[in-house]
Amino acid sequence: MKPAISTSAAPSLLDHPLHARWAAVLLLALVAFPLLMGTNGGEFYVSLASRILIFALAASSLNLILGYGGMLSFGHAAFVGLGAYTVAIAMQSGLTSAWIVWPLAMGVAGLGALIVGAISLRTQGVYFIMITLAFAQMLYFLVVSLKTYGGEDGLSMARRSVLAPGLDLARERDFYYVTLALVTLSIWGLARLLNAHFGHVLQAIRENEVRMSAIGYPVYRYKLVAFTLAGALAGLAGALLANLGGFVSPSLMQWSQSGMLMIMVILGGVGYLYGGLMGAVFFLLMEELLSTYTIHWQLGLGAVLLLVVLVAPNGLASLFKRARGGRHV
Amino acid sequence: MDGILLLEQALNGLQYGLMLFLLAAGLTLVFGVMDMINLAHGSLYMVGAFLIATVTQVTGSYWLGLGGGILGAALFGAILEFTLLRRFYQRDHLSQVLGTFAILLMCNEGVRLIWGDQPVALSTPQSLSGPVQLLEGFSYSSFSLFIIGVGLLVALLMYLLITRTRLGMQVRAGAANREMAMAMGVNVSRLFTGIFALGAALCGVAGGMLGPMLAVQVGMGESILIVAFVVIVIGGIGSIRGAFLGALIVGVIDTAGRTFMPMVFSKLMSPEAAANAAPAVASILIYLLMATVLFFKPRGLFPPQG
Numbered sequence: 001m002k003p004a005i006s007t008s009a010a011p012s013l014l015d016h017p018l019h020a021r022w023a024a025v026l027l028l029a030l031v032a033f034p035l036l037m038g039t040n041g042g043e044f045y046v047s048l049a050s051r052i053l054i055f056a057l058a059a060s061s062l063n064l065i066l067g068y069g070g071m072l073s074f075g076h077a078a079f080v081g082l083g084a085y086t087v088a089i090a091m092q093s094g095l096t097s098a099w100i101v102w103p104l105a106m107g108v109a110g111l112g113a114l115i116v117g118a119i120s121l122r123t124q125g126v127y128f129i130m131i132t133l134a135f136a137q138m139l140y141f142l143v144v145s146l147k148t149y150g151g152e153d154g155l156s157m158a159r160r161s162v163l164a165p166g167l168d169l170a171r172e173r174d175f176y177y178v179t180l181a182l183v184t185l186s187i188w189g190l191a192r193l194l195n196a197h198f199g200h201v202l203q204a205i206r207e208n209e210v211r212m213s214a215i216g217y218p219v220y221r222y223k224l225v226a227f228t229l230a231g232a233l234a235g236l237a238g239a240l241l242a243n244l245g246g247f248v249s250p251s252l253m254q255w256s257q258s259g260m261l262m263i264m265v266i267l268g269g270v271g272y273l274y275g276g277l278m279g280a281v282f283f284l285l286m287e288e289l290l291s292t293y294t295i296h297w298q299l300g301l302g303a304v305l306l307l308v309v310l311v312a313p314n315g316l317a318s319l320f321k322r323a324r325g326g327r328h329v
Numbered sequence: 330m331d332g333i334l335l336l337e338q339a340l341n342g343l344q345y346g347l348m349l350f351l352l353a354a355g356l357t358l359v360f361g362v363m364d365m366i367n368l369a370h371g372s373l374y375m376v377g378a379f380l381i382a383t384v385t386q387v388t389g390s391y392w393l394g395l396g397g398g399i400l401g402a403a404l405f406g407a408i409l410e411f412t413l414l415r416r417f418y419q420r421d422h423l424s425q426v427l428g429t430f431a432i433l434l435m436c437n438e439g440v441r442l443i444w445g446d447q448p449v450a451l452s453t454p455q456s457l458s459g460p461v462q463l464l465e466g467f468s469y470s471s472f473s474l475f476i477i478g479v480g481l482l483v484a485l486l487m488y489l490l491i492t493r494t495r496l497g498m499q500v501r502a503g504a505a506n507r508e509m510a511m512a513m514g515v516n517v518s519r520l521f522t523g524i525f526a527l528g529a530a531l532c533g534v535a536g537g538m539l540g541p542m543l544a545v546q547v548g549m550g551e552s553i554l555i556v557a558f559v560v561i562v563i564g565g566i567g568s569i570r571g572a573f574l575g576a577l578i579v580g581v582i583d584t585a586g587r588t589f590m591p592m593v594f595s596k597l598m599s600p601e602a603a604a605n606a607a608p609a610v611a612s613i614l615i616y617l618l619m620a621t622v623l624f625f626k627p628r629g630l631f632p633p634q635g
Contacts, residue, residue, distance in 0.1 A: 145609025
């Protein structure tokens with residue numbers, strides 16, 4: 001994989017290399033994972049891995065605006081929920097083809113993000129956090145009121161979406177590979193985007209918004225495009241999540257879900273390419289592991305999170321960077 | 330629409346608003362003076378309510394329980410600030426979110442470990458359990474009236490504390506310009522612990538008031554925390570006056586929405602559609618209000634002067 005377009009010859013602070021060699025090893029391991037698990041009782045772990053990958057996608061999409069755009073959105077779960085509900089509602093009206101429904105989910109979530117972003121991006125700082133939260137809460141209560149689509153109880157899906165003959169998404173392994181492909185594609189796409197002109201401008205806006213707008217960049221438009229894009233990616237994660245669980249409910253859009261996505265990003269590393277992935281893996285594995293030992297696993301999870309925030313202020317990804325002797329952010 | 334219904338709803342709104350003020354006051358001070366997002370603020374409220382319920386059960390007296398619980402909550406808040414939270418003042422908002430979220434998780438689980446998953450019983454004291462006749466044909470719960478009285482009293486005390494004392498002056502200075510206040514020799518370390526203990530004590534009061542009305546259970550602090558954030562954003566972060574007025578606005582609008590929205594909707598559409606739409610619209614109202622306020626007045630309605 002060639003390094004993406006860069007304005008300067010040497011990799012700058014704004015570049016975020018894919019680390020192609022490490023990524024290849026990781027990808028290979030992920031591809032081999034279901035084969036190692038086997039088919040007897042391995043489905044549970046494959047399905048767990050799918051879940052982690054989906055959350056990695058959602059967290060990575062949040063990282064695009066939070067880490068690179070400096071926009072602290074506290075309502076990202078709303079877009080995940082929009083995507084999930086689009087799939088479930090389409091399913092109820094007989095639309096099952098993933099080729100139609102998944103892009104539709106991205107479109108709906110992207111449109112939602114465009115509207116929310118257009119209004120919210122006029123505010124700054126803490127107020128931006130609160131206004132995105134407000135919109136997410138509005139969408140949450142809206143979904144609760146949709147009694148035709150289950151209201152508070154949620155909506156079950158009769159089956160998973162249909163992708164292609166020979167690929168049966170109802171089989172955990174097939175679903176896992178499709179998820180893996182989409183997540184890989186998304187992260188690769190994000191890397192391309194961040195190393196391109198658009199990504200550099202976005203990061204420069206994060207560093208100094210006033211200066212960028214003085215130079216003549218349409219700051220608001222750049223931020224809105226990033227916000228919309230992140231919303232659409234979250235919608236894709238939502239579509240996958242609905243398929244994985246076979247069920248959607250308003251709890252997908254609760255503020256605590258937005259909080260959890262934010263926690264994953266902060267945990268993994270704000271503004272690190274693999275931050276969302278690492279955060280999701282660490283958080284969900286921790287949850288899974290601790291909950292097998294004790295019902296009071298949240299106590300342990302809290303302690304671990306506290307430790308991470310005190311020891312690794314910039315997230316887990318920064319530890320790797322430090323170990324590799326890289327720059328300090 | 331008759332006057333008695335209006336009066337009753339006005340009292341309900343006032344009651345809810347005053348309770349929101351108790352929670353929002355501490356939150357807005359911590360936010361305004363220390364520039365700290367504290368997601369664990371609702372945990373103080375929860376811990377306070379549990380302590381009150383336990384002391385009440387042990388001693389058999391609600392009043393002893395209330396006093397003990399408030400002291401306990403203040404102590405808990407001070408300890409939390411002293412051991413953990415002060416490490417986060419110099420950090421960015423994201424670290425604060427993560428750190429206080431971790432504390433919230435641990436508080437929830439700690440409470441579950443000690444008191445269990447079931448709601449703990451806390452009933453209104455005997456002397457305040459009956460209704461009071463306010464007008465001909467209109468009686469109102471005496472405990473609710475007591476809550477309103479306590480809320481107004483606390484608001485008055487807070488007002489005096491903030492405007493008439495040296496501590497209040499330091500708090501106002503801190504909210505208006507933190508660095509300058511430090512440079513002028515305010516002992517910020519002690520001030521911050523004090524503010525935290527005060528906010529926690531107010532949470533304890535709210536726990537004692539709302540505990541008998543709602544359920545004392547794990548997670549009770551989270552839903553109300555979000556509403557408290559809405560209040561302080563509408564009122565203007567860092568301002569006690571803003572928190573008070575914002576809380577009353579939110580309390581009255583939310584209560585009125587839940588009561589009158591179904592009536593309005595049933596006139597506009599079929600009963601079935603109205604039954605679905607009205608509660609949702611009523612829940613959305615306060616968030617709509619917040620978004621509107623932020624759009625037109627990005628610093629809230631009553632930002633601290635400075």
